[in-house]
Amino acid sequence: MKKLINDPDHVVDEMLDGIAAAHADVIRRLPGWNVLVRKDAPMIGKVGLVSGGGSGHEPAHAGFIGENMLDAAVAGEVFTSPAPDQILEAIKAVDSGNGVLLIVKNYSGDVMNFDMAAEMAAAEGIDTEQVVIKDDIAVENEEDRRGVAGTVLVHKIVGTAVEEGLNLQEAAELAHQVSGSMKSMGVSLQPSTVPASGKPGFSLAEDEIELGTGIHGEPGMERKKLKPADAITEELLEKVMAELEVSSGDEAAVLVNGQGATPLMELYIMYRKAEEILTEKNISVKKAMVGEYMTSLEMAGCSFTLLKLDSTLNKYLP
Incomplete structure (x- = not known):
């Protein structure tokens, strides 16, 4: 299938540069990292919100950075989990001393790498909490259910709540409540093609x-x-x-x-x-x-x- 790209190996890097340039009034890119951050982050007194995952799901997750939403988004390669060091940089960029909530879709690579990043952040004195989204009912076993579009509702609701002053533990509890109160299911008519x-x-x-x-x-x-x-x-x-x-x-x-x-x-x-x-x-x-x-x-x-x-x-x- 035809693609409007240059080199398949550079699609994520060039996309992130394009997003940062187009929305420079709202976000910035961390130099050398596949991380986009709210321009005014870290915000003093507010819990930081970080999400992310493989690229190819745009506008998720970078498109949800801003007021009452995310503080940072981490982009992996297309359909590939972001690395722990990339996630750690996002955590550090948005932490104001009030801790950081990680919103993670339930894919083994995402869960593992966000867990590792949380451990690395703890070693640097940053408190984190995580919620793993499992809204896709197409998978029978509830523990194996994938995180899909319902993740955006967690961004919106928890993003608004932390702007209004919820602490890290309260934000995590609210995120778990949202996650447990929603279900999703999709239908496809034709597949996608990974550039590589x-x-x-x-x-x-x-x-x-x-x-x-x-x-x-x-x-x-x-x-x-x-x-x-x-x-x-x-x-x-x-x-x-x-x-x-x-x-x-x-x-x-x-x-x-x-x-x-x-x-x-x-x-x-x-x-x-x-x-x-x-x-x-x-x-x-x-x-x-x-x-x-x-x-x-x-x-x-x-x-x-x-x-x-x-x-x-x-x-x-x-």
């Missing part, structure tokens, strides 16, 4: 879809024939609602996330049906987010995330 390999991650016939694919092109739980958007929305949302155990009278936030090559037109068609289903079940949508938040390069498809709200989450969800 030049080959699609998997193959689908023109009339096929894959339910439950991961954000790195991991296989899903089931391959089916293509259906109309309403039928796909109903199937995904029913699975998510069953896992989350929402019921009549509940309040929720809904995130419809594009995987990289799906027009907004189609995402809004999906959201339209989702809100119709939720309204019929007397579930009130208090926050709707539709767009590309965590992509998979140029994969076509989308995911649904449902977050069950209570008074605390409502307070901090902008």
Whole structure:
């Protein structure tokens, strides 16, 4: 597949330079590191928030740096975990003496490297806490569930809360609450191609879809024939609602996330049906987010995330 790149070996470095240049009023790049940092970090009196992971999921995570969001994002190579020393530099750059919360998607490399970075930070006298996001219900074993687009809701809610003064332990507890109150599931219509390999991650016939694919092109739980958007929305949302155990009278936030090559037109068609289903079940949508938040390069498809709200989450969800 054609790509607007120069050298596949330099895509991440050049991307980070481009992001820093385009948004120089908000963020800066740490010289020599694959780390983007909020321009005014560290902020005195505030817990630092750091997230990250492999590149290829833009705007995640660098696109969520700023007020009421992240203080830093660490970028690995495409679909590859960032190294511990890169993560440590991000931690050091945002710590004001109040500690740093690490928001980590549940992939073995990410978890291992963020753990190592936390140990290195402790050796330098920096307190950290971690939350590992496991919102993808396509994986049956809950402990093995992948972190996907719901991670962005943790950024938003905890980011707002720490701006309002939550300490490190309180921020970690809130992050765990958000993580435990949401579920996600996706569907793919076509794969993505990693620049270095030049080959699609998997193959689908023109009339096929894959339910439950991961954000790195991991296989899903089931391959089916293509259906109309309403039928796909109903199937995904029913699975998510069953896992989350929402019921009549509940309040929720809904995130419809594009995987990289799906027009907004189609995402809004999906959201339209989702809100119709939720309204019929007397579930009130208090926050709707539709767009590309965590992509998979140029994969076509989308995911649904449902977050069950209570008074605390409502307070901090902008």
